[in-house]
Amino acid sequence: MAVRTSVPVPEFVREILAESRTEGNKLFLQTQLTQSEYKKVDRVLHTMGGKWNRRERAHIFSSDPAEVIAAAVASGTTPNTVGKILEAYYATPEPLATHMVAGEHSGIADLEAGARVLEPSAGEGALVRAILHANPDVHVTAVEPNPERAAKIASDPRVSVVVSSFESFAATAPGPFAAVVMNPPFALPNRPTVWMEHLYTAWDLLVPGGQLLAIAHGSYTWRPERKYQAMREFITAHGGCEELPARTFATSGTEANSVFLHARRPAHL
Numbered sequence: 001m002a003v004r005t006s007v008p009v010p011e012f013v014r015e016i017l018a019e020s021r022t023e024g025n026k027l028f029l030q031t032q033l034t035q036s037e038y039k040k041v042d043r044v045l046h047t048m049g050g051k052w053n054r055r056e057r058a059h060i061f062s063s064d065p066a067e068v069i070a071a072a073v074a075s076g077t078t079p080n081t082v083g084k085i086l087e088a089y090y091a092t093p094e095p096l097a098t099h100m101v102a103g104e105h106s107g108i109a110d111l112e113a114g115a116r117v118l119e120p121s122a123g124e125g126a127l128v129r130a131i132l133h134a135n136p137d138v139h140v141t142a143v144e145p146n147p148e149r150a151a152k153i154a155s156d157p158r159v160s161v162v163v164s165s166f167e168s169f170a171a172t173a174p175g176p177f178a179a180v181v182m183n184p185p186f187a188l189p190n191r192p193t194v195w196m197e198h199l200y201t202a203w204d205l206l207v208p209g210g211q212l213l214a215i216a217h218g219s220y221t222w223r224p225e226r227k228y229q230a231m232r233e234f235i236t237a238h239g240g241c242e243e244l245p246a247r248t249f250a251t252s253g254t255e256a257n258s259v260f261l262h263a264r265r266p267a268h269l
């Protein structure tokens with residue numbers, strides 16, 4: 001799909017695109033819009049190659065737009081597909097990775113030697129490095145579906161790299177983990193809240209008393225839909241949320257707001 005330039009996608013347009021539906025090369029907006037809102041959404045879609053077709057009541061693209069839409073939702077800019085859409089790859093900046101694993105909620109440093117820690121969407125290993133820095137004696141399982149990125153995770157006897165989607169990995173019923181540290185993809189094609197699925201899957205892989213440390217989309221704090229409420233109730237019941245400063249991921253290529261979620265699995269489960 002040829003796309004010309006990259007333009008910023010306003011927050012409200014991202015929310016609308018996140019709820020949109022694609023079918024083949026058509027994109028259907030699911031939200032009722034005012035004329036001025038529609039114009040802004042249409043301008044963004046046009047930049048990505050979509051043209052409104054009144055008869056179809058959809059924007060028509062030259063090919064399936066699900067991937068570019070997911071990239072725009074995740075990054076806050078329209079992707080320049082002359083380059084490559086990188087399956088929502090936004091590396092965790094080192095200071096944040098350190099804060100996640102060494103902060104007051106972590107418990108990583110206290111894990112005993114040989115304890116198993118999971119990074120289920122490991123990218124090039126930013127969190128893997130931080131985990132081992134916080135506790136050099138744990139064993140990290142790093143799952144990453146993109147083989148080029150997985151290959152960049154430094155070879156280390158304390159790290160098992162699994163080139164796989166998290167979904168396929170979890171289906172193999174891997175043994176429980178003492179902790180999961182994750183910055184999952186926020187949105188994937190036609191899965192606008194994939195990060196929630198990944199969080200719940202990760203939770204199910206924890207030992208009783210295990211700790212979940214996760215980056216999530218900033219919309220966690222305010223979206224009114226039932227699934228967001230359920231996620232907030234779940235996190236509040238087991239831990240808490242820290243809102244991260246705006247532009248935390250700017251150096252990694254996204255303006256998306258984000259939060260740091262932490263939750264500890266009850267010891268009796």
Ligand SMILES: C[S@@+](CC[C@H](N)C(=O)[O-])C[C@H]1O[C@@H](n2cnc3c(N)ncnc32)[C@H](O)[C@@H]1O
Pocket residue numbers: 086087088089090091092120121122123124125126127143144145146149164165166167182183184185186188
């Ligand atoms: C936001 S990046 C974070 C990378 C890394 N966790 C970090 O903190 O630097 C999300 C990563 O999820 C990977 N990813 C995409 N779909 C995935 C899936 N279904 N299962 C596991 N990882 C996935 C992407 O390839 C990308 O490397």
